[in-house]
Amino acid sequence: MADSARSIAPMLAKSVEQVPDADAIAGGYSYEPKWDGFRGIVRVSGGEVEIGSRGSKPLTRYFPELVEAFARELPEGCVVDGEIVVRSGSAGDERLDWEALGQRIHPADSRVRRLAAETPASFVAFDLLELGDESLVDLPFRERRARLEEALGDAPPPVHVTRVTTDADLARTWLERFEGAGLDGVIAKPLEGAYLPNKRAMLKIKHKRTADVVLVGYRVHKSGTGVGSLLLGLYDDTGELRMVGGSSAFTDARRRELIDELEPLVVREDSGEVAGAETERSRFSSGKDTSFVPLRPERVLEVGYDQMEGWRFRHTVRFLRWRPDRDAESCRFEQLEVPAAYDLSAVLER
Incomplete structure (x- = not known):
């Protein structure tokens, strides 16, 4: 059966x-x-x-x-x-x-x-x-x-x-x-x-929307070569930079280019080793490697997204372009469109 x-x-x-x-x-x-x-x-x-x-x-x-x-x-x-x-x-x-x-x-x-x-x-x-x-x-x-x-x-x-x-x-x-x-x-x-x-x-x-976000780190591609995904953040009302999601889907050539391009931003220990960093674990990350390469939060990019789930992007977002004209600390949650609340029970009525 x-x-x-x-x-x-x-x-x-x-x-x-x-x-x-x-x-x-x-x-x-x-x-x-x-x-x-x-x-x-x-x-x-x-x-x-x-x-x-x-x-x-x-x-x-x-x-x-x-x-x-x-x-x-x-x-x-x-x-x-x-x-x-x-x-x-x-x-x-x-x-x-x-x-x-x-x-x-x-x-x-x-x-x-x-x-x-x-x-x-x-x-x-x-x-x-x-x-x-x-x-x-x-x-x-x-x-x-x-x-x-x-x-x-x-x-x-x-x-x-x-x-x-x-x-x-x-x-x-x-x-x-x-x-x-x-x-x-x-x-x-x-x-x-x-x-x-x-x-x-x-x-x-x-829905298709865009947002300017701060690059806070990256994960190495599963092949072991190049950048697999960019990790993104936004500043909240208290000035805290919060992780809000990731962006991936780069070509093999672009993944390798990004490693060199982002090298000057890598956060390192006094010894020269890359500082250790991990994203929060969830039911989906159980047993998975959650480590990432942290970057100084200086670079801004524009991404396309469809909706939020709490304070995170609901799905992986789409990289659109770098925004060298934007200051990282100006990338805040207040830029995001918040839909008007609607009662689910009314949707279920026919």
């Missing part, structure tokens, strides 16, 4: 700059919020539940509360595509909590059970791939959506069916408004499109 549960690879999305008009494709688009969580392909079969991830790794053991809900609320023989999320905040002021979701991936069963009670997950369904003995992947999305609503529309929390619209202007409103609840964009799906596993057959529209 475990192998079959993960046999359907999820359909993917390619990035575009703007929400496309509904008539930009034959048959039109269906638009829905882009949920920021763990992608999950859920199969219920023979009274058993299996949750596969985008990387084909099983997520089942980490979310026992969802397994119980799926066994109770989902129809036998179904395969559902959706997103696992964690909600935080009080009534009227809820949002997605990526940090709490990430904590749910833990090797100790006792901790998994405790967190299932303390930070229970929800599941937002957005496609139905199988029902009973019938495969639905070749059906157009408009039909799969209708079948999804029929099968799961009355399911109570923690199972939800995502809202959709065929109105491009409303989708553009969602793009701006729902960010305040922790969502990170909008998805556009061809209404007449089949489900194409592992193909970028959908479109995703995310």
Whole structure:
């Protein structure tokens, strides 16, 4: 059962700059919020539940509360595509909590059970791939959506069916408004499109922003040669320089160039050895080398990013250009755009 549960690879999305008009494709688009969580392909079969991830790794053991809900609320023989999320905040002021979701991936069963009670997950369904003995992947999305609503529309929390619209202007409103609840964009799906596993057959529209940040260090590339990633910081209101993320994706030639280019900024001990430095450990860095080469915080660069998670960039950011005209101490959090808060419960309503 475990192998079959993960046999359907999820359909993917390619990035575009703007929400496309509904008539930009034959048959039109269906638009829905882009949920920021763990992608999950859920199969219920023979009274058993299996949750596969985008990387084909099983997520089942980490979310026992969802397994119980799926066994109770989902129809036998179904395969559902959706997103696992964690909600935080009080009534009227809820949002997605990526940090709490990430904590749910833990090797100790006792901790998994405790967190299932303390930070229970929800599941937002957005496609139905199988029902009973019938495969639905070749059906157009408009039909799969209708079948999804029929099968799961009355399911109570923690199972939800995502809202959709065929109105491009409303989708553009969602793009701006729902960010305040922790969502990170909008998805556009061809209404007449089949489900194409592992193909970028959908479109995703995310926020694109820029910021001037301070270079505080670098990690050596995993090959052992050149710069693998630049580590970035911003000054807070107290004047403290805080690590906010990293930027990578350099060519091999550029990685080697950066080693020499950044050498004058390397912080060294009196002995001449590079000063020791490590980033904070997290559940994702467990067992990994967190050391880096510290640099004097003098150089500024401009990066592109989509959203923040607390005081850190949510994803790896894109290097755009060096900013020799900027003073490092002028690079502060106050330059960042802060979206207006929006209640997650309102997003989950359909």
